[in-house]
Amino acid sequence: MPNIQTLDPSASPLNYFGSELRRVREAHGLKQAELGTMLYCTGSLIGQIETTKKVPTREFAEALDQALGTDGLFSRLVSLVLRSQLPSWFxxxxxxxxxxxxxxxxxxxxxxxxxxxxxxxxxxxxxxxxxxxxxxxxxxxxxxxxxxxxxxxxxxxxxxxxxxxxxxxxxxxxxxxxxxxxxxxxxxxxxxxxxxxxxxxxxxxxxxxxxxxxxxxxxxxxxxxxxxxxxxxxxxxxxxxxxxxxxxxxxxxxxxxxxxxxxxxxxxxxxxxx
The missing domain is CATH 3.30.870 (Endonuclease; Chain A)
Structure with a gap:
Protein backbone atom coordinates (compact mmCIF):
# COMPACT_ATOMS: atom_id res chain seq x y z
CA MET A 1 0.00 0.00 0.00
CA PRO A 2 1.51 3.40 -0.94
CA ASN A 3 2.72 5.70 1.81
CA ILE A 4 0.53 8.79 1.44
CA GLN A 5 2.05 11.96 2.89
CA THR A 6 -0.22 13.68 5.39
CA LEU A 7 -0.48 17.45 4.94
CA ASP A 8 -1.41 20.06 7.51
CA PRO A 9 -3.57 22.54 5.54
CA SER A 10 -2.97 25.23 8.15
CA ALA A 11 0.83 25.03 7.88
CA SER A 12 1.13 27.29 4.83
CA PRO A 13 -0.73 28.43 1.70
CA LEU A 14 1.24 25.82 -0.26
CA ASN A 15 0.11 23.05 2.11
CA TYR A 16 -3.47 24.24 1.83
CA PHE A 17 -3.31 24.23 -1.97
CA GLY A 18 -1.85 20.72 -2.00
CA SER A 19 -4.41 19.32 0.41
CA GLU A 20 -7.30 20.91 -1.51
CA LEU A 21 -5.95 19.54 -4.78
CA ARG A 22 -5.81 16.03 -3.31
CA ARG A 23 -9.27 16.37 -1.75
CA VAL A 24 -10.95 17.58 -4.93
CA ARG A 25 -9.12 15.07 -7.13
CA GLU A 26 -10.17 12.16 -4.94
CA ALA A 27 -13.74 13.50 -4.76
CA HIS A 28 -13.80 13.24 -8.56
CA GLY A 29 -12.49 9.69 -8.38
CA LEU A 30 -9.35 10.56 -10.32
CA LYS A 31 -5.85 9.18 -9.96
CA GLN A 32 -2.91 11.55 -10.28
CA ALA A 33 -2.05 10.24 -13.75
CA GLU A 34 -5.66 10.64 -14.90
CA LEU A 35 -5.82 14.25 -13.76
CA GLY A 36 -2.43 14.83 -15.35
CA THR A 37 -3.78 13.59 -18.67
CA MET A 38 -6.67 16.05 -18.41
CA LEU A 39 -4.22 18.91 -17.78
CA TYR A 40 -1.62 17.80 -20.35
CA CYS A 41 0.98 17.24 -17.64
CA THR A 42 2.40 14.24 -15.81
CA GLY A 43 0.88 12.49 -12.82
CA SER A 44 4.23 13.04 -11.15
CA LEU A 45 3.71 16.82 -11.33
CA ILE A 46 0.29 16.43 -9.71
CA GLY A 47 1.90 14.40 -6.92
CA GLN A 48 4.68 16.94 -6.41
CA ILE A 49 2.20 19.79 -6.05
CA GLU A 50 -0.04 17.77 -3.73
CA THR A 51 2.94 17.07 -1.46
CA THR A 52 4.30 20.68 -1.63
CA LYS A 53 7.47 19.61 -3.44
CA LYS A 54 6.61 21.95 -6.33
CA VAL A 55 4.86 25.32 -6.39
CA PRO A 56 1.87 25.58 -8.76
CA THR A 57 1.78 28.26 -11.43
CA ARG A 58 -1.23 30.43 -12.14
CA GLU A 59 -1.68 28.65 -15.49
CA PHE A 60 -1.81 25.30 -13.67
CA ALA A 61 -4.36 26.61 -11.15
CA GLU A 62 -6.61 28.03 -13.87
CA ALA A 63 -6.42 24.75 -15.81
CA LEU A 64 -7.42 22.90 -12.63
CA ASP A 65 -10.48 25.09 -12.15
CA GLN A 66 -11.55 24.47 -15.73
CA ALA A 67 -10.93 20.72 -15.64
CA LEU A 68 -12.54 20.11 -12.24
CA GLY A 69 -15.26 22.78 -12.35
CA THR A 70 -14.14 24.34 -9.07
CA ASP A 71 -15.43 27.87 -9.78
CA GLY A 72 -12.11 29.66 -9.42
CA LEU A 73 -11.07 27.98 -6.16
CA PHE A 74 -7.52 27.17 -7.21
CA SER A 75 -7.09 30.46 -9.07
CA ARG A 76 -7.84 32.27 -5.82
CA LEU A 77 -5.62 30.01 -3.74
CA VAL A 78 -2.64 30.32 -6.06
CA SER A 79 -2.44 34.07 -5.38
CA LEU A 80 -1.77 33.28 -1.71
CA VAL A 81 0.69 30.53 -2.62
CA LEU A 82 2.75 32.72 -4.93
CA ARG A 83 2.75 35.63 -2.49
CA SER A 84 4.18 33.28 0.14
CA GLN A 85 7.18 32.65 -2.14
CA LEU A 86 8.27 36.27 -1.88
CA PRO A 87 10.97 37.04 0.71
CA SER A 88 9.27 37.81 4.02
CA TRP A 89 10.88 41.27 4.19
CA PHE A 90 9.53 42.13 0.72
Missing part, protein backbone atom coordinates in the same frame (compact mmCIF):
# COMPACT_ATOMS: atom_id res chain seq x y z
CA UNK A 91 5.89 41.12 1.27
CA UNK A 92 4.77 44.34 3.04
CA UNK A 93 5.98 46.34 0.04
CA UNK A 94 4.35 43.94 -2.44
CA UNK A 95 1.04 44.34 -0.59
CA UNK A 96 1.25 48.14 -0.81
CA UNK A 97 2.38 48.03 -4.44
CA UNK A 98 -0.77 46.08 -5.31
CA UNK A 99 -2.92 48.84 -3.76
CA UNK A 100 -1.09 51.85 -5.21
CA UNK A 101 -2.72 54.20 -7.69
CA UNK A 102 0.60 55.62 -8.89
CA UNK A 103 4.02 53.93 -8.86
CA UNK A 104 7.14 55.97 -9.58
CA UNK A 105 10.47 54.18 -9.73
CA UNK A 106 14.09 54.82 -10.56
CA UNK A 107 16.12 51.74 -11.52
CA UNK A 108 19.90 52.06 -11.60
CA UNK A 109 20.93 48.63 -12.95
CA UNK A 110 18.03 46.34 -13.89
CA UNK A 111 14.59 46.63 -15.43
CA UNK A 112 11.84 47.05 -12.83
CA UNK A 113 10.26 43.78 -11.70
CA UNK A 114 6.82 44.71 -13.02
CA UNK A 115 8.26 44.99 -16.55
CA UNK A 116 10.58 41.97 -16.63
CA UNK A 117 10.20 39.05 -19.02
CA UNK A 118 10.21 35.61 -17.43
CA UNK A 119 13.64 34.80 -18.91
CA UNK A 120 15.13 38.08 -17.66
CA UNK A 121 13.62 37.57 -14.20
CA UNK A 122 15.01 34.03 -14.12
CA UNK A 123 18.51 35.33 -14.87
CA UNK A 124 18.28 38.07 -12.23
CA UNK A 125 16.73 35.96 -9.47
CA UNK A 126 18.75 32.85 -10.22
CA UNK A 127 21.89 34.54 -8.88
CA UNK A 128 20.57 34.69 -5.32
CA UNK A 129 17.98 31.89 -5.45
CA UNK A 130 19.44 29.09 -7.63
CA UNK A 131 17.54 26.35 -5.79
CA UNK A 132 14.20 28.17 -5.73
CA UNK A 133 14.33 30.01 -9.02
CA UNK A 134 11.06 28.52 -10.36
CA UNK A 135 9.19 29.62 -7.25
CA UNK A 136 10.54 33.16 -7.04
CA UNK A 137 10.10 33.73 -10.78
CA UNK A 138 6.48 32.58 -10.56
CA UNK A 139 5.96 35.00 -7.67
CA UNK A 140 7.45 37.87 -9.71
CA UNK A 141 5.22 37.08 -12.69
CA UNK A 142 2.24 37.09 -10.32
CA UNK A 143 3.14 40.61 -9.17
CA UNK A 144 2.84 41.80 -12.76
CA UNK A 145 -0.88 41.02 -12.80
CA UNK A 146 -1.42 44.43 -11.19
CA UNK A 147 -0.75 46.02 -14.60
CA UNK A 148 -3.41 43.86 -16.26
CA UNK A 149 -6.31 44.54 -13.95
CA UNK A 150 -9.31 46.61 -14.99
CA UNK A 151 -8.08 49.72 -13.18
CA UNK A 152 -4.26 49.45 -13.23
CA UNK A 153 -1.94 51.88 -11.45
CA UNK A 154 0.04 54.47 -13.33
CA UNK A 155 3.61 53.18 -13.60
CA UNK A 156 6.34 55.72 -14.31
CA UNK A 157 9.83 54.27 -14.75
CA UNK A 158 13.08 56.21 -15.04
CA UNK A 159 15.63 53.64 -16.17
CA UNK A 160 19.38 54.23 -16.12
CA UNK A 161 21.09 53.58 -19.44
CA UNK A 162 23.11 50.99 -17.51
CA UNK A 163 20.05 48.74 -17.37
CA UNK A 164 19.99 48.62 -21.17
CA UNK A 165 23.69 47.78 -21.47
CA UNK A 166 24.16 45.30 -18.62
CA UNK A 167 23.82 41.99 -20.47
CA UNK A 168 21.66 39.90 -18.17
CA UNK A 169 20.91 36.37 -19.32
CA UNK A 170 22.64 36.80 -22.68
CA UNK A 171 21.87 38.66 -25.88
CA UNK A 172 18.65 36.82 -26.73
CA UNK A 173 17.21 37.46 -23.27
CA UNK A 174 18.13 41.14 -23.47
CA UNK A 175 16.64 41.54 -26.92
CA UNK A 176 13.37 40.02 -25.73
CA UNK A 177 13.42 42.23 -22.63
CA UNK A 178 13.98 45.46 -24.55
CA UNK A 179 11.31 44.45 -27.06
CA UNK A 180 8.88 44.09 -24.16
CA UNK A 181 9.71 47.60 -22.95
CA UNK A 182 8.87 48.92 -26.41
CA UNK A 183 5.47 47.22 -26.29
CA UNK A 184 4.46 49.63 -23.51
CA UNK A 185 4.74 52.66 -25.82
CA UNK A 186 1.01 52.59 -26.47
CA UNK A 187 0.02 51.81 -22.89
CA UNK A 188 -1.59 54.95 -21.41
CA UNK A 189 -0.68 53.92 -17.85
CA UNK A 190 2.99 53.00 -18.34
CA UNK A 191 5.70 55.53 -19.11
CA UNK A 192 9.39 54.67 -19.52
CA UNK A 193 12.21 57.21 -19.62
CA UNK A 194 15.89 56.45 -20.09
CA UNK A 195 18.41 58.41 -18.05
CA UNK A 196 21.52 58.56 -20.27
CA UNK A 197 25.07 58.44 -18.95
CA UNK A 198 25.70 61.87 -20.42
CA UNK A 199 23.59 63.60 -17.72
CA UNK A 200 26.40 62.98 -15.24
CA UNK A 201 25.46 63.48 -11.60
CA UNK A 202 21.76 63.34 -10.76
CA UNK A 203 19.31 63.20 -7.83
CA UNK A 204 19.31 59.38 -7.54
CA UNK A 205 23.02 58.74 -7.11
CA UNK A 206 22.25 56.65 -4.02
CA UNK A 207 20.53 54.00 -6.13
CA UNK A 208 17.13 52.58 -7.01
CA UNK A 209 13.98 53.57 -5.14
CA UNK A 210 10.20 53.54 -5.46
CA UNK A 211 7.49 56.06 -4.58
CA UNK A 212 3.92 54.83 -4.10
CA UNK A 213 0.89 57.12 -4.19
CA UNK A 214 -2.57 56.03 -3.06
CA UNK A 215 -6.09 57.34 -3.47
CA UNK A 216 -6.83 57.54 0.26
CA UNK A 217 -3.59 56.79 2.09
CA UNK A 218 -0.28 58.63 2.65
CA UNK A 219 2.46 58.30 0.05
CA UNK A 220 5.24 55.79 0.69
CA UNK A 221 8.94 55.76 -0.10
CA UNK A 222 10.65 52.38 -0.50
CA UNK A 223 14.31 51.44 -0.89
CA UNK A 224 16.15 48.12 -0.60
CA UNK A 225 19.44 47.12 0.94
CA UNK A 226 21.09 43.74 0.43
CA UNK A 227 18.72 41.68 2.58
CA UNK A 228 15.89 43.96 3.61
CA UNK A 229 13.57 46.73 2.47
CA UNK A 230 12.87 50.06 4.13
CA UNK A 231 9.47 51.73 3.72
CA UNK A 232 8.44 55.08 5.20
CA UNK A 233 5.63 57.61 5.01
CA UNK A 234 7.72 60.34 6.68
CA UNK A 235 6.47 63.59 5.06
CA UNK A 236 9.93 65.16 4.84
CA UNK A 237 11.32 62.07 3.09
CA UNK A 238 8.37 61.96 0.70
CA UNK A 239 8.78 65.66 -0.11
CA UNK A 240 12.52 65.37 -0.72
CA UNK A 241 12.30 62.24 -2.85
CA UNK A 242 9.29 63.51 -4.82
CA UNK A 243 11.20 66.65 -5.80
CA UNK A 244 14.25 64.54 -6.61
CA UNK A 245 12.16 62.27 -8.79
CA UNK A 246 10.61 65.21 -10.63
CA UNK A 247 14.13 66.41 -11.42
CA UNK A 248 15.02 62.94 -12.68
CA UNK A 249 12.01 63.00 -15.00
CA UNK A 250 13.01 66.41 -16.29
CA UNK A 251 16.62 65.31 -16.84
CA UNK A 252 15.84 61.96 -18.52
CA UNK A 253 14.99 61.55 -22.18
CA UNK A 254 11.34 61.88 -23.15
CA UNK A 255 9.37 58.62 -23.46
CA UNK A 256 9.52 58.99 -27.25
CA UNK A 257 13.28 59.59 -27.36
CA UNK A 258 13.74 56.81 -24.80
CA UNK A 259 11.96 54.37 -27.10
CA UNK A 260 14.33 55.40 -29.88
CA UNK A 261 17.35 54.68 -27.67
CA UNK A 262 15.93 51.33 -26.52
CA UNK A 263 15.33 50.36 -30.15
CA UNK A 264 18.85 51.34 -31.14
CA UNK A 265 20.45 49.39 -28.29
CA UNK A 266 18.25 46.38 -29.00
CA UNK A 267 19.23 46.29 -32.66
CA UNK A 268 22.89 47.34 -32.45
CA UNK A 269 23.94 45.57 -29.24
CA UNK A 270 21.62 42.57 -29.13
CA UNK A 271 20.55 42.11 -32.74
CA UNK A 272 21.51 39.25 -35.03
CA UNK A 273 25.17 39.27 -35.98
CA UNK A 274 26.69 37.68 -39.05
Missing amino acids: RPYADMEAKAAYISTFQSQVVHGLLQTEAYARAVLGVEHPRQVDEVVAARMERQRVLKRENPPVLWVVLSEAALLLEIGGRDVMREQLALLLEFQDDPWVNIQVLPFTVGQHTAMMGSFNLLRFDNDPDLFYVESYDQGHMTANPSVIKERSVGYARLQATALSPEDSATVITRVMEERYGNRS
